[in-house]
Amino acid sequence: MTMAAAIESRTADASARSNSSRISAVDIFDDFGQSETLWRSLEDQQHLSTPYQRFDFLRPWQQAVGVREGLQPLVVVAYDHDRVPLLLLPLAIRQIWGARIAQFMGGKHATFNMGLWNREFAEVASRADLEVVFAAIREQSGADVAAFQQQPLAWHGLPNPMALLPHQTSTNDCPVMTFAPDAPASGRVSHSLRRRLKAKENKLKALPGYRYFVATADRDIQRLLDAFFRIKPQRMAEQKLPNVFAEPGVEDFVRAACMTPLTGGGRAIEMHALESDSEVIAIFAGVADGQRFSMMFNTYTVSASSRFSPGLILIRHIVDHYAERGYRSLDLGVGSDSYKKLFCKANDPIFDCFVPLSARGAAVAAVLSAANRTKRLVKRSPALLRLAQRMRHVSR
Structure with a gap:
C-alpha cells in the first residue's frame, strides 16, 4: 500500500x-x-x-x-x-x-x-x-x-x-581530520608517523606485486569482498567481539552497495586495499561525497604481514589519496580506538x-x-x- x-x-x-x-x-x-x-x-x-x-x-x-x-x-x-x-x-x-x-x-x-x-x-x-x-x-x-x-x-x-x-x-564520538587547502603532506600526517610507517611499508614492498589501490573494476571489488568476508570473522573472533557482518542480510547489503556505480563516478561504497600477488593484506571501505571520506569497515591479514601495521599504512595512503583530490576532511567512524587518534586530532x-x-x-x-x-x-x-x-x- x-x-x-x-x-x-x-x-x-x-x-x-x-x-x-x-x-x-x-x-x-x-x-x-x-x-x-x-x-x-x-x-x-x-x-x-x-x-x-x-x-x-x-x-x-x-x-x-x-x-x-x-x-x-x-x-x-x-x-x-x-x-x-x-x-x-x-x-x-x-x-x-x-x-x-x-x-x-x-x-x-x-x-x-x-x-x-x-x-x-x-x-x-x-x-x-x-x-x-x-x-x-x-x-x-x-x-x-x-x-x-x-x-x-x-x-x-x-x-x-x-x-x-x-x-x-x-x-x-567520531574522530575526524581536516585538510587545509594546498597543505603539505606533513600537515596531514606528521613527519614522525610517516617515517615510522614508511619503514614498515618497506618491509611489505619486498613482497612480489605489493601495491596500494582503489578498486574500480567489478572483478577487483568482488575479490576484495571475498577476502574481507573470509578474514573479518577471524579478526572478530580474536577480539571476542560479535561479528555484525554475519547478521542476516548484511553481507548481501555490503556486496550490493560496493558494486553499485554512482552517476558521478565511484561506487556507493568505495574499497581501498593493500595487496601482494599472494594475498590481500588490508582493506578499508567507506563512502565519499567529493568533500569528505567516511570509513565504514576494515580488516587486515592474519598472516605474518600483519606485524608491519598494514592497517595504519593503508590509512595513510587513503588520507593522501583524498587530500590530493581536493577533499577537506576524513573520518574513521565512531569510536575511540587508539589508532584513530594517530590521524584524527578532533571529534565531530x-x-x-x-x-x-x-x-x-x-x-x-x-x-x-x-x-x-x-x-x-x-x-x-x-x-x-x-x-x-x-x-x-x-x-x-
Whole structure:
C-alpha cells in the first residue's frame, strides 16, 4: 500500500498553529520506487546531506537488512508553497515494546544520519518547520516516537536544523581530520608517523606485486569482498567481539552497495586495499561525497604481514589519496580506538533526538534517551567499560 498522498490541508492547519512555517505540504511514501526520482534530485551539490543517505546506499540496505528486520520504509518529503522540495527524511518504522518507532534507515552501518535538505532552507529552517514535519509523520504513519540517532551537529560547515530540537550527545564520538587547502603532506600526517610507517611499508614492498589501490573494476571489488568476508570473522573472533557482518542480510547489503556505480563516478561504497600477488593484506571501505571520506569497515591479514601495521599504512595512503583530490576532511567512524587518534586530532559532535509523537511515545522516548545516556556513561568510564566487557564475554 502507498501513503504518497499529499496532506496540504492538514499541514496548512499545522502551519497556522505555528504561524511561521515555510512548509505547505508533506508527502509520505512507503515505496522506494515512488520516491526515487525525487530522492535522487536532492543528492546534488545544491542540497545538504551525507553520503549515507544516498538512494544507492539505502535501497540495498533496506532490501537486504531492513526487510529481514521487519522495517517498513517511510520516506518523508516536505515542500514549500511552490511544491519545491525542502527536505527528505529517509526513515523506517520499527516496532518496539508495542510502539511504532520512526528512525533513519541504515541502522548501525550508517555513521551519520541526516535528512536531505534544500541548502537555502537548511540555513533558515525553524523549530516551527520541524513541528509541521513531525505532525505529518504522526498523522500519516501512526508513529509514536521519532528516534533520530547519530546526527552530525553540522555538515560541510552548515548547521543541522535537527539540532533545534531537544537533543543529547550520542553514545560515541567520531574522530575526524581536516585538510587545509594546498597543505603539505606533513600537515596531514606528521613527519614522525610517516617515517615510522614508511619503514614498515618497506618491509611489505619486498613482497612480489605489493601495491596500494582503489578498486574500480567489478572483478577487483568482488575479490576484495571475498577476502574481507573470509578474514573479518577471524579478526572478530580474536577480539571476542560479535561479528555484525554475519547478521542476516548484511553481507548481501555490503556486496550490493560496493558494486553499485554512482552517476558521478565511484561506487556507493568505495574499497581501498593493500595487496601482494599472494594475498590481500588490508582493506578499508567507506563512502565519499567529493568533500569528505567516511570509513565504514576494515580488516587486515592474519598472516605474518600483519606485524608491519598494514592497517595504519593503508590509512595513510587513503588520507593522501583524498587530500590530493581536493577533499577537506576524513573520518574513521565512531569510536575511540587508539589508532584513530594517530590521524584524527578532533571529534565531530554527534547528537540524538528522541521526539515523542503520542502519549505512549513519551514513555518510550524517555526509556530510549536514558538507555543512550547510560551507554555513553559506560563508554567513558574505564571501570564500567571493563565490567560491561566481562559481562558480555560471560554471556556468550
